[in-house]
Amino acid sequence: MSTHYIGQRLSFESQLCTVRYIGEVKGTKGGWLGVEWDNPSRGKHSGEHNGTRYFECKSPGAGSFVRPNRPSDAPNSFLSGLREKYITNVEKSGIPKPIEFGKKAVEEVGFDKVSKKFSELDTLTSVLLDYMRIKTCGEDTEEIAATCANLQRLDLTCNLFEEVEEVVKLCRSLPKLDFISINGNRFMNYRIGDQYRRGLDHIKTLKADDLRSSWTELFELVNSFTNVTDLSIAVGSIKMLTPDIVPRVSDLHIASRLESICLEEHAISSISGLADLQNLPCLRRLLLSYNKIKAVYSPAESKAVGKLCFPSVTYLDISHNEVSDWTFLDDMRIAFPKLDALRISHNPLYSTSDARTLTDESYQITVGRLGRLVTSLNYSVITPAERADAELFYISTIVKELSVKPAEQEAEILSRHTRWQELQTIHGEQTITRDLSGKSKDALASKLIEVEVCSSTKTVTKKFPRTVTIGKLSGLIGRVFGVNPLDITLYLIEDGIVDDGGGVRETLLADELRELDYYVTEAKIKLAVRDKSL
Structure with a gap:
């Protein structure tokens, strides 16, 4: 049979x-x-x-x-899989897998000592049992508790579990466990008996990626872990989690304490498709890479100000999506008012040969459009000097756009640049000079000086505001050249001076409180950077 x-x-x-x-x-x-x-x-x-x-x-x-008679690999219980991995396999190969032993570090000792360490399973704090054909928790939960008395992290990725209840029983048997990964399993039954629903409060992190489950099944699974703060349900077919989707995310037992949620590699097309996540009061991290997100709002929705708001999210990963419009950043800034760190690389918006990094121009526009609360972009800290440069550059692009369009189009243009008024308050009001013949006079250009900065090893050309002080200019140039600004002096180099017989004049910029335009009136100048000790 x-x-x-x-x-x-x-x-x-x-x-x-x-x-x-x-x-x-x-x-x-x-x-x-x-x-x-x-x-x-x-x-x-x-x-x-x-x-x-x-x-x-x-x-x-x-x-x-x-064929039904094809020999299959023998399934394991949890303890048999554990012993096969950390005792039998070690005895056979003599090469233990990297693993933690509480605060004890494994040294390069003889095989007999290493083998003895692995036989002391009660010292393990982290265990990796991926692909170990584990099917059940096993009958003796007291033996599990004694064998794994100090286990804190357990990875059961890609095993043979059919019943979620078996994983729950296992978690209940490990009182110190706070991290569980069941990624890549294929459960047939998500029902959990009432007698097993308690005793899971010690689990803080649940990784449940690529289960090929429906949202209803995932909800039932997650709702059994009542104290989880870090949840990953990546790799699947979720398209949206809005208030009209039943069951609702906000009805989860952990809704009031969930701090991080990973929804990578699904089919989400807009941020508004995750509107129900707005109701998670402690949500800080939202990971959405490898989706199909194009916009904050779907094309059918209106952009009512304040319609969408994730009030506590400080970190957003939107990399590897389909964002191609700059207005995404404006809408995102409003939807995430406390955003501090953003990852947005690998989107069509940044179509470069090296998608891992942004071009200088795209970086500056991104920073210019982002609110000042964002201090990290694609894992890099945004310095105050970089932010000031970026905002000035972004202002210049808006001024240039306005200067070649009729005045009656100004409102429509500025509707696509929602930081315009804020940036004018920070950097000064801009005067728009329109020349519809195509010869635009950039109002900001008159406030910038193109500076060729030369040292003994290299030359760099950058634009600086006329109002920058010499002290701040030394700091900016020091950063560019990788030197301490306290160790350098700046000299204004002027060629073809009539009073000097057409020669070269060098003027030491000594007063750090003077603004740059105190020394120059030209639009282009040359500065020399020299070591103070010379």
């Missing part, structure tokens, strides 16, 4: 799969198992043969037929 059943998890030569069909296949003899491989590249079809469909695959192309 066959022991196979629909939903059964199997392992063939360390390749995991789920039984989706049991029976005959037309045109062949004997019985078959229709399986869906966890690794879709192992599949040959999506559950059909010669025009007849026998089962459905959640991952297209991941299906195969195998």
